[in-house]
Amino acid sequence: xxxxxxxxxxxxxLIVGRPTMLVDTGPAGHAPKILDAVxxxxxxxxxxxxxxxxxxxxxxxxxxxxxxxxxNAPVAVHAADAPLLARPAASPGLRRWLYHPPIPRLLRxxxxxxxxxxxxxxxxxxxRVMHTPGHTPGSLSLLRGETCIVGDALVYGNxxxxxxxxxxxxxxxxxxxxARRLARSGAQVVLPGHYAPCTDxxxxxxxxxxxGV
Ligand SMILES: [Zn+2]
Numbered sequence: 001x002x003x004x005x006x007x008x009x010x011x012x013x014l015i016v017g018r019p020t021m022l023v024d025t026g027p028a029g030h031a032p033k034i035l036d037a038v039x040x041x042x043x044x045x046x047x048x049x050x051x052x053x054x055x056x057x058x059x060x061x062x063x064x065x066x067x068x069x070x071x072n073a074p075v076a077v078h079a080a081d082a083p084l085l086a087r088p089a090a091s092p093g094l095r096r097w098l099y100h101p102p103i104p105r106l107l108r109x110x111x112x113x114x115x116x117x118x119x120x121x122x123x124x125x126x127x128r129v130m131h132t133p134g135h136t137p138g139s140l141s142l143l144r145g146e147t148c149i150v151g152d153a154l155v156y157g158n159x160x161x162x163x164x165x166x167x168x169x170x171x172x173x174x175x176x177x178x179a180r181r182l183a184r185s186g187a188q189v190v191l192p193g194h195y196a197p198c199t200d201x202x203x204x205x206x207x208x209x210x211x212g213v
Pocket of ligand 1: 055057135152
């Protein structure tokens, strides 16, 4: 698999195999750059079978509609985020201010009805869907062996893995429970939605210590 690049700080991953999938799409307007990166990785974009979004936030989902159109690939999101991807103004709590109409317009983000919804335990080839809510109601992670794509359920920076910030959490207790579940998942390579992949086992040990897992 590849970390194709980082746009507005958002990492876009390409999983090659059965199925070949893009995971997250960066903000709106980045489809051409992502497709260039796919080609640079030596992968035929026509082989991309699915676009999986770790959650509905516009920095992760912005280019999904364009890519779906160009690749003729379905967009999949967890069932709990599907209504928010289609109608983000329904976001609960403080999050609804993130989707107050001028902001999506400014970011050229348009709502999207996903083609598929995912649930905890679903299998995508060898990858297992984990429902890891808290940052959003339908945040998901993808686990395969010791590798886990975690979206914004965990953040990696300054050598530390930690939960995402409280002010963006839809529910802090739920977010903490998801972080604990990820810490217990056996993942050693953690691929977050922002900044950089984490391949340092000490960071996972630190997270487990912090969470008392
Ligand atoms: Zn997010």
